[in-house]
Amino acid sequence: xxxxxxxSGRTMHxxxxxxxxxxxxIEAGLLKVGERVRFSRPRMGLTYxxxxxxxxxxxxxxxxxxxxxxRAAMVAANMRAVDGWHVWILESTGxxxxxxxxxxxxxAVATSxxxxxxxxxxxxxxxxxxxxxxxxxxxxxxxxxxRVSVRELLAQWGVRDRGDQITRIEADLANHGLxxxxxxxxxxxxxxxxxxxxxxxAEQQTEESEEVAVVSPDDVDEDNDERYIGxxxxxxxxxxxxxxxxPPTASLREAITKMLLNDYSQLAVLAGxxxxxxxxxxxxxxxxxxxxxxxxxxxxxxxxxDVGYRTDLLEVLVDLRKRGFLFVRDENNGVAGIVTAADxxxxxxEMANPFILIGDLDRLLxxxxxxxxxxxxxxxHCDPQGRRIxxxxxxxxxxxxxxxxxxTLWNRMGxxxxxxxxxxxxxxxxxxxxxxxxxNPDPVPPNTVDQLRSINEVLRxxxx
Numbered sequence: 489x490x491x492x493x494x495x496s497g498r499t500m501h502x503x504x505x506x507x508x509x510x511x512x513x514i515e516a517g518l519l520k521v522g523e524r525v526r527f528s529r530p531r532m533g534l535t536y537x538x539x540x541x542x543x544x545x546x547x548x549x550x551x552x553x554x555x556x557x558x559r560a561a562m563v564a565a566n567m568r569a570v571d572g573w574h575v576w577i578l579e580s581t582g583x584x585x586x587x588x589x590x591x592x593x594x595x596a597v598a599t600s601x602x603x604x605x606x607x608x609x610x611x612x613x614x615x616x617x618x619x620x621x622x623x624x625x626x627x628x629x630x631x632x633x634x635r636v637s638v639r640e641l642l643a644q645w646g647v648r649d650r651g652d653q654i655t656r657i658e659a660d661l662a663n664h665g666l667x668x669x670x671x672x673x674x675x676x677x678x679x680x681x682x683x684x685x686x687x688x689x690a691e692q693q694t695e696e697s698e699e700v701a702v703v704s705p706d707d708v709d710e711d712n713d714e715r716y717i718g719x720x721x722x723x724x725x726x727x728x729x730x731x732x733x734x735p736p737t738a739s740l741r742e743a744i745t746k747m748l749l750n751d752y753s754q755l756a757v758l759a760g761x762x763x764x765x766x767x768x769x770x771x772x773x774x775x776x777x778x779x780x781x782x783x784x785x786x787x788x789x790x791x792x793x794d795v796g797y798r799t800d801l802l803e804v805l806v807d808l809r810k811r812g813f814l815f816v817r818d819e820n821n822g823v824a825g826i827v828t829a830a831d832x833x834x835x836x837x838e839m840a841n842p843f844i845l846i847g848d849l850d851r852l853l854x855x856x857x858x859x860x861x862x863x864x865x866x867x868x869h870c871d872p873q874g875r876r877i878x879x880x881x882x883x884x885x886x887x888x889x890x891x892x893x894x895x896t897l898w899n900r901m902g903x904x905x906x907x908x909x910x911x912x913x914x915x916x917x918x919x920x921x922x923x924x925x926x927x928n929p930d931p932v933p934p935n936t937v938d939q940l941r942s943i944n945e946v947l948r949x950x951x952x
Contacts, residue, residue, distance in 0.1 A: 507659045508589045509555065511544025516595065518588045524579040527561050527572075536564040538576065546576070557585055558690075569693035571686040573665060586665055593618065593663055613646075620644060621664040624683050628666065633682040638672045641681065649677070649930035651923045662686070670819040674722035674798040677930055692819075721804060722797030723929040724835055727816040727825045733758040736765050740776075740785045743768045754813050754826070757789050761822040764815060767792035794823060801832065808832055842924045842932050845940035849917065852944060853888045854880050856951035860900045866891060885918045903950045913943055 513519035519540060527536040538546040538560060545553040546560040554560035557572030573586040597618045600611035624634045639648075645660075647653045650673060661667065667689035668681045675681070721727050733756035734743045747755050747770070754769040766789040776783035793807055794815040804814055808829050818824035857866070858880040870887040871877040877887070889911065891897050898907045920936055 508592060508663050509544055510540065510546070510557070510585075512592060513585070513588050514540070514544055516592050518592060519578075519585075525576040525585065526579055527564060527575045527577070529565065534565070536561070537579075538564070569690040571665065571690045574685075574687045589663065589665075617644060617660065621660065621666065625664050625666055625685065628683060628685045628688065633684045635680055635682050637678055637680050638675060639677040641668070641672055641683075642677075648933075649923070651919070651930070670722070670728075671798055673929065674720040675728060676723060676725050679722075679728065719801040719835070719929050720797065721795055721799045721801055721814070721816055721827060723801070724827050724831050726831050727797055727827050728818055729825050731756050731758075731815065731823055731826050733823075734768075734785065735759060736786065736789070738785055740768075740773070740783060740788055743785055743788070744773065753828075756792070756815055756823060756826070757785070758823060764792060764794050764823050766790055767813070767815075769812075797824070805832065838931055839924060841937050842920065842940060845937065845944060846917075846921050846924060848944050849921075849940060849947070850885065852947040852951060853885075854883060856901065856947065857883070857888065857891055859951075860902065861891065861897055865897070869894060869897065885914075885921050889914050889918060901951075905946070905950060910946075913939070917943060 510519060514521060521540055521542050523540045525538050525540065525546065527538075529535070536548070538548050541547045541553055543553075543555075545555050546557060547553045548560060548564050552563065554563065557576050558570060559572070561567070561570045561572035561575050571586075573589060574584060576585045577583065578585075597611075597615050600614050627634050638650075642648060642650065642653075642657070645653055645657050647657075650657075654673065658673075661683075665686045666683055667686045669684055669689060669692070670679070670681060672681050732746055732750055732752065734746060736757055736759050743755050743757075746752070747768075754767050756767055757765040759765050768785065768788045769790065772790045773783075773788045776788040780787060792813075792815055793811060794817055795804055796817050797819070808814060808827070813826055813828045815823050816825045816827060863877070863880055866880065866883065866887070867874055867877050870883070870890050876882060883891075892901070892907070892914065893911050895907070903910075917939065920932060920939070923930075923932065
């Protein structure tokens with residue numbers, strides 16, 4: 489392999505939440521424009537070829553180019569999922585693109601660790617995380633995957649929830665050829681997941697039913713490495729916590745007894761873990777017995793909708809309002825839980841109080857700053873180009889913080905408060921605000937509402 493160039497700026501930033509690209513490999517001298525790669529499937533007697541192009545893409549024989557090696561492999565082989573970094577091999581050396589990616593990551597970590605300005609220990613932290621991910625991958629390749637809760641996974645990155653660090657975590661996993669099963673974004677913090685290789689995840693996806701939504705481990709938009717992050721059905725605690733059911737051959741009395749013992753309003757009718765035949769509810773029982781006093785389970789069974797655990801919660805709200813419940817399928821397409829309208833109401837209810845209190849905080853801060861500081865000074869300090877702010881109503885939470893961090897502007901507020909303590913709390917609230925407004929799938933910390941109420945009370949007292 490060729491030696492890396494003396495200046496490789498992109499390499500030094502690869503451990504900072506960005507996915508490695510073919511362009512990175514080219515810039516580091518690990519891959520050359522014009523090199524040929526192949527993807528072989530010996531059992532089928534098929535081989536696909538591609539060429540590395542100048543923008544850092546793979547050009548297939550049909551002339552189409554793809555930035556993502558996985559997307560290129562999926563299109564070339566007409567497969568539903570495949571880890572392109574693993575399957576594309578350099579014709580000249582027989583080395584996989586993934587091996588080049590790992591070499592680049594090794595260099596990035598070494599460069600960061602040796603940096604003379606690593607006073608805050610970021611390089612050391614990156615090296616520790618890199619070694620842990622390498623160890624996890626080794627276990628995954630030996631088919632003894634690391635099993636951790638989502639909370640334990642996040643702790644490796646020093647975070648407690650899937651907020652603004654989720655993109656970095658996904659990038660680090662992808663860069664090391666890893667995936668989680670189930671997807672750590674689509675379940676609760678306490679759910680136990682397996683960390684497997686991206687190749688293993690692709691293999692399992694191709695074996696699953698067509699009903700399961702398939703996303704390649706490296707299947708991101710060609711021009712945007714970020715995927716949508718929001719509430720998924722699986723983020724509700726009940727979604728994958730198990731489901732009580734009866735077989736189609738059961739008696740109606742058995743179904744009624746199970747519903748009474750568990751205080752359920754509905755029950756799944758399953759002919760095996762993957763075969764949902766419908767559901768029985770108190771309403772369907774009443775209707776069946778009204779028509780036929782000796783009604784059977786089949787008479788009382790009604791249709792039921794099932795969705796994958798990674799389904800966007802917003803997509804099912806209308807159906808939930810209409811039906812009252814939905815069954816949830818896990819990563820193996822098994823019926824693994826149920827969500828009800830009450831579950832969703834409870835989850836959104838948890839978010840409602842912080843949402844309302846943040847709105848109050850925004851209005852209180854805006855009014856106080858508008859009274860003390862003219863808009864031209866705000867613009868000069870927060871938006872000197874004049875692209876975002878034309879009036880106080882255009883200020884963001886970050887703008888409030890920038891104004892109040894300035895000693896001169898702080899003194900203009902006339903508050904008999906400690907600036908450092910207030911601005912520190914405002915910074916904490918700003919992070920909470922980002923989580924709430926961007927529908928962080930994890931519950932807000934228990935003291936969040938108290939913090940918001942306290943700062944609002946202080947503002948009412950001092951900014952009135």
